[in-house]
Amino acid sequence: PYDVLVVGGGPAGASAAIYAARKGIRTGIVAERFGGQVLDTLSIENFISVKATEGPKLALALEEHVKEYNIDVMNLQRAKGLKKGDLFELELENGATLKSKSVIISTGARWRNVNVPGEQELKNKGVAYCPHCDGPLFAGKDVAVIGGGNSGAEAAIDLAGIVNHVTVLEYSSEMKADQVLQNRLYSLPNVTVVKNAVTKEITGTENVTGITYTDRETGEEHHVALQGVFVQIGLVPNTEWLDGTLERNRIGEIITDKRGSTNIPGVFAAGDCTDSAYNQIIISMGSGATASLSAFDYLIRTPEL
Numbered sequence: 328p329y330d331v332l333v334v335g336g337g338p339a340g341a342s343a344a345i346y347a348a349r350k351g352i353r354t355g356i357v358a359e360r361f362g363g364q365v366l367d368t369l370s371i372e373n374f375i376s377v378k379a380t381e382g383p384k385l386a387l388a389l390e391e392h393v394k395e396y397n398i399d400v401m402n403l404q405r406a407k408g409l410k411k412g413d414l415f416e417l418e419l420e421n422g423a424t425l426k427s428k429s430v431i432i433s434t435g436a437r438w439r440n441v442n443v444p445g446e447q448e449l450k451n452k453g454v455a456y457c458p459h460c461d462g463p464l465f466a467g468k469d470v471a472v473i474g475g476g477n478s479g480a481e482a483a484i485d486l487a488g489i490v491n492h493v494t495v496l497e498y499s500s501e502m503k504a505d506q507v508l509q510n511r512l513y514s515l516p517n518v519t520v521v522k523n524a525v526t527k528e529i530t531g532t533e534n535v536t537g538i539t540y541t542d543r544e545t546g547e548e549h550h551v552a553l554q555g556v557f558v559q560i561g562l563v564p565n566t567e568w569l570d571g572t573l574e575r576n577r578i579g580e581i582i583t584d585k586r587g588s589t590n591i592p593g594v595f596a597a598g599d600c601t602d603s604a605y606n607q608i609i610i611s612m613g614s615g616a617t618a619s620l621s622a623f624d625y626l627i628r629t630p631e632l
């Protein structure tokens with residue numbers, strides 16, 4: 328069996344695996360797609376100490392760093408269930424079962440898509456999901472934020488300080504964001520909030536040129552010319568496969584404490600699949616290291632293993 332088995336090969340998983348291997352213990356990492364969300368990122372400018380890089384480049388660097396160590400890398404393998412016997416048993420979709428004394432879950436998350444024409448085609452060409460990451464790329468330009476919940480309102484407030492103008496498109500007749508955020512939003516001179524707006528299409532060929540929406544009340548179609556669209560309708564943790572196993576919050580994030588422990592002793596979690604306050608590469612790597620050190624601590628304190 329493994330001493331530490333990491334599930335997920337993004338920044339959190341890579342960091343957890345390296346920290347475990349450096350303790351000289353038997354370490355494995357299973358990843359559906361090594362690199363995770365980083366693979367889908369164009370430019371990264373907030374990974375401190377690296378002024379600028381590209382997602383695929385950082386993903387490759389993660390993999391190369393992991394391969395420097397004696398770590399079993401099982402890429403292109405999807406976990407479908409976790410059981411506790413004498414040891415933990417991780418079931419893979421390919422039918423195999425892996426056994427381990429401790430498990431670190433770092434299966435990340437995915438942005439909820441609006442699923443309108445133009446979204447997939449213009450990803451990284453004006454369609455963005457992370458204002459902390461990509462906001463500065465739109466300095467002085469006009470952008471839309473789809474979604475008027477807390478993340479949409481926060482994104483719009485954040486972007487309003489960088490871009491020329493922000494149009495917020497909210498599907499309902501009222502924004503769902505906290506009142507204090509709405510007050511802040513409405514106080515900003517360069518933000519327009521459109522309610523009852525159903526996004527129809529993100530337009531553009533090379534780059535985003537605008538957004539089309541219909542007014543749910545009048546049925547009228549409108550087009551706004553702009554250069555960027557931030558989709559802010561939720562981040563979904565990749566934890567469905569843990570249904571009924573681990574304690575998770577209302578939106579499916581694994582509940583962890585400051586050590587990365589879950590409600591099951593010996594199972595730890597890190598990165599975007601947890602209830603961490605913010606989701607960023609640097610934060611995921613830090614939490615992966617924390618979870619791994621906690622797993623090591625668990626192993627040395629559980630002599631019967």
Ligand code: FAD
Nearest residue numbers: 335336337338339359360363364406435460598599607608
């Ligand atoms: P992820 O990166 O999501 O990795 C999850 C891993 O788990 C993947 O390997 C995945 O294949 C695997 N996995 C999932 N389910 C299973 C399963 N059932 N079995 C096995 N493996 C599974 N952050 C920044 O700091 N700076 C940026 O500039 C930036 N830009 C971004 C741009 C975009 C377009 C996106 C989508 C995100 C961006 N982020 C950025 C956020 C950052 O990428 C994430 O916070 C970070 O990747 C989270 O790391 P993670 O390891 O927790 O999860």
